[in-house]
Amino acid sequence: MSADAVVLAAGVASGALARQVLPPGAVPPMLHGTGLAVTVKRANTGPRGRHVIRTPNRAGTCGLHVVPLAAEDEQYIGATNVISFDPAPGVHLGLAQTMMRQASEQVDQALAVAYVRRWMIGTRPIPLDCYPLIGPCSVPGLLFATGTYRDGFHSSPAIARHLAAVLLRGTAAERDSPFAHFAPERMPIETMSVPEAVDDTARHAADTMHDQGTRMPWWLDSTPLEEWARERIRTFYESLEDPVALPPEMVDPQFLDPAAIETRSVDLLRQYLRAARTHHGT
């Protein structure tokens, strides 16, 4: 089959497909963000609320959200998120339990007696820097529309409009557009320095520990938790040899355990960073 233009929009599979046509390190690797969401039917215990409620995103945990659905008595509860290089065989039971508990503790007690209608498991396509891969690349006629992580539904109209413009008007439409930042052949986008990323991730790690139930004695704040996490995060970054600053959720919690540094994931990260620095000449 042949075509003048091909749009690579295969979700998390896009990474493996891109590796078949582009040199190693050209495009940030695509990771899997496996998540669970649930729809429930409320029992008759009070009003359901008409608004979306969402808690803040933190590394190691996803902003919990409860969304009213079209059917008067149904709600959507989402979502867990575990990031990995390799596809996960499912979602962790412990995370599913945490999400349900937090929905009834943090949003609405009545959810504890709601009836589960559907369990939904999916995989978010996540480039290493957590920014999407959009637009043309050095293979003539190949365009990317992928790597949208948590934002694929709501950003799809804007992405579709942009790609249609590039397909119809050529790369001039790309140059003047804010989407140019997300050109797929790039080094990972860094929004802070590595020391700042270490501090930021340590703060996220402490928040995650509180979110998961850690309670400090009244005379202590989160500083001991942050310091514990900071040492481990530093060890992880040192193991990368020539690191880039990663978003907190790429590091916490998966690389907080020093034993994780011996894993295939860190090896893949090192290999990618070496190849990317050679390819992009940085």
Ligand SMILES: Cc1cc2nc3c(=O)[nH]c(=O)nc-3n(C[C@H](O)[C@H](O)[C@H](O)COP(=O)(O)OP(=O)(O)OC[C@H]3O[C@@H](n4cnc5c(N)ncnc54)[C@H](O)[C@@H]3O)c2cc1C
């Ligand atoms: C639990 C959960 C909650 C989410 N909540 C939100 C939200 O509230 N808002 C939001 O905006 N986003 C949300 N997302 C993220 C959103 O789902 C993704 O960003 C979006 O689905 C990515 O779209 P995509 O088309 O790139 O990939 P996908 O939706 O994964 O689609 C890729 C398609 O390509 C097909 N494919 C794969 N390989 C090949 C191949 N070789 N040949 C042909 N076809 C192939 C697959 O079968 C699939 O149909 C959520 C994700 C999850 C998992």
